[in-house]
Amino acid sequence: MTDAPPTASALVVDLYELTMMQAYQLGGIDGRATFDLFVRRLPVGRDFLLVAGLATVLDRLEKLRFTAADLEYLASLGQFRDEFLQRLEGFRFSGDVVAMPEGSIAFAGEPILRVTAPIIEAQLLETVIMNLVHLQTLVASKAARVVLAADGRELVDFGLRRTHGTESGLYGARASHIAGFVATSNVEAGKRFGIPVTGTMAHSYVQALGDEAAAFRSFTEAYPDTVLLVDTYDTLRGVDRVIGLAASLGDQFRVRAIRLDSGDLGQLASEARRRLDAAGLERVQIFASGNLDEVGVKKLIGNGAPIDGFGIGTRLGTSQDAPNLDIVYKLAQLDDRPLLKLSTDKATLPGIKQVWRREDADGVVAGDTLGLTDEDLPGRPLLVPVMERGARLAGGAEGIETARARAASELRKLPRAMRRLDAGIEAYPVAVSDRLQTLRDELASRA
Amino acid sequence: MTDAPPTASALVVDLYELTMMQAYQLGGIDGRATFDLFVRRLPVGRDFLLVAGLATVLDRLEKLRFTAADLEYLASLGQFRDEFLQRLEGFRFSGDVVAMPEGSIAFAGEPILRVTAPIIEAQLLETVIMNLVHLQTLVASKAARVVLAADGRELVDFGLRRTHGTESGLYGARASHIAGFVATSNVEAGKRFGIPVTGTMAHSYVQALGDEAAAFRSFTEAYPDTVLLVDTYDTLRGVDRVIGLAASLGDQFRVRAIRLDSGDLGQLASEARRRLDAAGLERVQIFASGNLDEVGVKKLIGNGAPIDGFGIGTRLGTSQDAPNLDIVYKLAQLDDRPLLKLSTDKATLPGIKQVWRREDADGVVAGDTLGLTDEDLPGRPLLVPVMERGARLAGGAEGIETARARAASELRKLPRAMRRLDAGIEAYPVAVSDRLQTLRDELASRA
Numbered sequence: 001m002t003d004a005p006p007t008a009s010a011l012v013v014d015l016y017e018l019t020m021m022q023a024y025q026l027g028g029i030d031g032r033a034t035f036d037l038f039v040r041r042l043p044v045g046r047d048f049l050l051v052a053g054l055a056t057v058l059d060r061l062e063k064l065r066f067t068a069a070d071l072e073y074l075a076s077l078g079q080f081r082d083e084f085l086q087r088l089e090g091f092r093f094s095g096d097v098v099a100m101p102e103g104s105i106a107f108a109g110e111p112i113l114r115v116t117a118p119i120i121e122a123q124l125l126e127t128v129i130m131n132l133v134h135l136q137t138l139v140a141s142k143a144a145r146v147v148l149a150a151d152g153r154e155l156v157d158f159g160l161r162r163t164h165g166t167e168s169g170l171y172g173a174r175a176s177h178i179a180g181f182v183a184t185s186n187v188e189a190g191k192r193f194g195i196p197v198t199g200t201m202a203h204s205y206v207q208a209l210g211d212e213a214a215a216f217r218s219f220t221e222a223y224p225d226t227v228l229l230v231d232t233y234d235t236l237r238g239v240d241r242v243i244g245l246a247a248s249l250g251d252q253f254r255v256r257a258i259r260l261d262s263g264d265l266g267q268l269a270s271e272a273r274r275r276l277d278a279a280g281l282e283r284v285q286i287f288a289s290g291n292l293d294e295v296g297v298k299k300l301i302g303n304g305a306p307i308d309g310f311g312i313g314t315r316l317g318t319s320q321d322a323p324n325l326d327i328v329y330k331l332a333q334l335d336d337r338p339l340l341k342l343s344t345d346k347a348t349l350p351g352i353k354q355v356w357r358r359e360d361a362d363g364v365v366a367g368d369t370l371g372l373t374d375e376d377l378p379g380r381p382l383l384v385p386v387m388e389r390g391a392r393l394a395g396g397a398e399g400i401e402t403a404r405a406r407a408a409s410e411l412r413k414l415p416r417a418m419r420r421l422d423a424g425i426e427a428y429p430v431a432v433s434d435r436l437q438t439l440r441d442e443l444a445s446r447a
Numbered sequence: 448m449t450d451a452p453p454t455a456s457a458l459v460v461d462l463y464e465l466t467m468m469q470a471y472q473l474g475g476i477d478g479r480a481t482f483d484l485f486v487r488r489l490p491v492g493r494d495f496l497l498v499a500g501l502a503t504v505l506d507r508l509e510k511l512r513f514t515a516a517d518l519e520y521l522a523s524l525g526q527f528r529d530e531f532l533q534r535l536e537g538f539r540f541s542g543d544v545v546a547m548p549e550g551s552i553a554f555a556g557e558p559i560l561r562v563t564a565p566i567i568e569a570q571l572l573e574t575v576i577m578n579l580v581h582l583q584t585l586v587a588s589k590a591a592r593v594v595l596a597a598d599g600r601e602l603v604d605f606g607l608r609r610t611h612g613t614e615s616g617l618y619g620a621r622a623s624h625i626a627g628f629v630a631t632s633n634v635e636a637g638k639r640f641g642i643p644v645t646g647t648m649a650h651s652y653v654q655a656l657g658d659e660a661a662a663f664r665s666f667t668e669a670y671p672d673t674v675l676l677v678d679t680y681d682t683l684r685g686v687d688r689v690i691g692l693a694a695s696l697g698d699q700f701r702v703r704a705i706r707l708d709s710g711d712l713g714q715l716a717s718e719a720r721r722r723l724d725a726a727g728l729e730r731v732q733i734f735a736s737g738n739l740d741e742v743g744v745k746k747l748i749g750n751g752a753p754i755d756g757f758g759i760g761t762r763l764g765t766s767q768d769a770p771n772l773d774i775v776y777k778l779a780q781l782d783d784r785p786l787l788k789l790s791t792d793k794a795t796l797p798g799i800k801q802v803w804r805r806e807d808a809d810g811v812v813a814g815d816t817l818g819l820t821d822e823d824l825p826g827r828p829l830l831v832p833v834m835e836r837g838a839r840l841a842g843g844a845e846g847i848e849t850a851r852a853r854a855a856s857e858l859r860k861l862p863r864a865m866r867r868l869d870a871g872i873e874a875y876p877v878a879v880s881d882r883l884q885t886l887r888d889e890l891a892s893r894a
Binding site: 009011012013014015016017018019020022023024026027029031033035069070073074077079119123126127128130131132134135138158160161162163164165166167168169170171172185186187188190191197198199200201202203204205206207208209210218219221222223226231232233234235261262263314318319320323324325327329330331334337339340341342343344345346447 | 765
């Protein structure tokens, strides 16, 4: 199963990365740089991040090459010298990457990935690494909330039609599967990542067949154990037509579920359940979709709606309530020189860092500490080596199911308030070690 | 300049489209279907749409092919028969497309694109057409608001690092250029679409050089007419260092602008302007970035901030305040039979439709009417043929600059309240013709 990004061009870069690279080359600045990728602050409505996208990044780093057409285009801009373009022509990423494995939980300010490489290489990667980790971590973090809200009910990703492009739909399916979704409607994601694909029917099918009862009959002839969409005209009449079909088919009736896609889903589910049960169709499940996310799912379940599974689309695929993370990629060290910036509200922590996480006696996470890698702090270190000298290590070659299992396990360890999505009730404690704080203060006073 | 979508797979589809297609084939349903693409309701904060994405869709339709690997994957799912997979193997889009050209203005409920094709073909395209038009129309509509707010000042797209994937960054750059942005930092977008690329420098460059004055000197040696980023440590000290560089370089000093990226941009711009002017550097411009969109730009300009250009990133690239449109692709006719659905809050209009737009004596748009194509209604029809029998027509082969010129012209025709971004003050009138309304009511009463 290849994980090649759909846009595999080396020119997926902001121009300033290339101009800075050339300036480094011209100025003879070729030190070994360490950049941290982290989210400065969490958006309202998120109190943790579920990390995803690492496999995609590593795949890109291994394959990053400038084509002849890329170099020709760059030459046409009139600001790059031949010696720089020659450097790009032979470009291979030769650096090291340390990261939190996919399916880990992260908090604001914690490095989730760290690149150490010659500065000319590390600088090139700024935008592409931010972009790829941002998308999948954004969607995985939203999906994790839906998973917690659904409390064991089946979740299917329906996002593709309104995600920001087809690549976003593809990686959104991947991210939500890691977070705990069981399937996706996205066929390309099924092919590429081995995620189970599933689907029901559209209103257009019912319309095309002319009458709803005929549409149900015809569709179940092709797919006996399908899910029938009942709201094209009037939802409860649609339910009655499913019951009618069951009566006429007898033992041949194997429809797995009905799907509600509009109206008051809770009320309709209750009434549909009542009618199905009264007809002896207890085993026909109810599946609901339509503008849902963790808020809607939690409310429906809290009100006792008899819904067995949910299709979650636009609000998941665009992370609608928080469509971006304040993710950054910041220089923290050059050779043996720790560095920081002090821009208002955008200050960074210097040096080569690790994150340690402590758990209480019940296995619930109790707090993190950010320190320097050579410190010995209590807890479990979260950043692990995944790439060395441009080659993927075992830690960077996990399958998607390993990441999914880790996410399930890590979500179980969250404090109860976070699992209940009571965001903001208690801030998760992330401390800075004394040595790191001292280093930061020293550098700031000298800036 | 090719416009091939990054993810060119025919499997960018929701599974149900394929299962419905097979059911149509099995059931012998092969009528000619017409589907409308439209946005049901505009999100809060939008009172018009700037249409974009058509070129990308047409390119996809021309090239859509199932590969052997695609068919092998579909066969592995165990629900598709050989005769259906053979149909896919030979798939070529043979239908017609009518659309609003890119750079048009559209309102809620108006078809922006219409596909007429054998239903088995038209059904396949549902998700991919929605996805591609959605993304570019979403970003173009946001970008148009920033263009109106900037009132002639230079705008550059900085979105790539936090867009939802690399494809979203690519098409976001395209969409914002159509809307009126002058350049992008996205090099791939420059190569692929011929959009001017531009960039400044990052904080990392200043950090890497160790001291800010040295960094400015070194960067201007490589790029004499560059833009210097002044906020790595202390913004006004950074400005003073630029002034110091000018003093030491004398006639050789050709720095085009400084860039502010944090803090109170309005206050900092005023003080920076004062210091630059006092040093005789009136021609050094001020460029600002950092969490800006139309709201921030409008406020800065309204307060008289002396800012000459803006870099607009995350809030544009993710359309942060409204990260999705309620876009749908709905069956409106099958052969000579007009169709509708009545789902709660999701009802559709039947038949093959056109949109007519009227302008007042000053050329300001005055109202639209939705009617049936064979009606003769006042105003200019907005939907034009762009593809016939699978082949692109002249109307579907416009360049990006044509679309950009149209957008500029159409934005000028908007009512004053809309141009001032006073959203919601007056609703733009979109009427339904008597004949269309009668047809709809008749069909609804028979459903």
